[in-house]
Amino acid sequence: MGSRPWIADDELWALIEPLPPPWPERSPEPRPVSDRFCLQGILFVLDNDMAWQLLPLEPEFGSGRTCWWRPDRWQKAGVSDRLHQVLLADLNADGELDWSRTCVGGSHIRAKEQS
Known part of the structure; x- marks a missing residue:
């Protein structure tokens, strides 16, 4: 069937699984589809x-x-920010990030006062 890039393999899922919040036990909704699916x-x-x-x-x-x-x-549970951090850390550990092409914006940093 060819490449299936949408499949969360076990290695990827091991990084992501701890991030989503558990489903509330007293939820009025039926048991949901798993986060992995x-x-x-x-x-x-x-x-x-x-x-x-x-x-x-x-x-x-x-x-x-x-x-x-x-x-x-x-x-709403903050998963997106944590997921971004986890994936960047994993890519960095594997040497998959090219930091030479990185830029940092300073629009939210206070300028030093002139003396």
């Missing part, structure tokens, strides 16, 4: 540049609606 659905939609409602009903994905709502829940 939602992530795979999200990656599938992004990789194929498609609308959420066109996400195929496959065993390794959540529904398009679930995959559309889950990032909102993760964002």
Whole structure:
């Protein structure tokens, strides 16, 4: 079937799994699709540049609606920022980042006072 870049392999999932908050035990909603399957659905939609409602009903994905709502829940729990830090640290440890092409913006840093 060729390359499937939307599959969260065990190595990637080991980095990501601790980040999303647990589902509330007293939630009125039915037990949700796993975060791993939602992530795979999200990656599938992004990789194929498609609308959420066109996400195929496959065993390794959540529904398009679930995959559309889950990032909102993760964002509110601070998962996005932590995920960004974890992935950058992992890429850096593997020597996969080219820091020579990095720039830092200073628009939010106070200027030193002139004497």
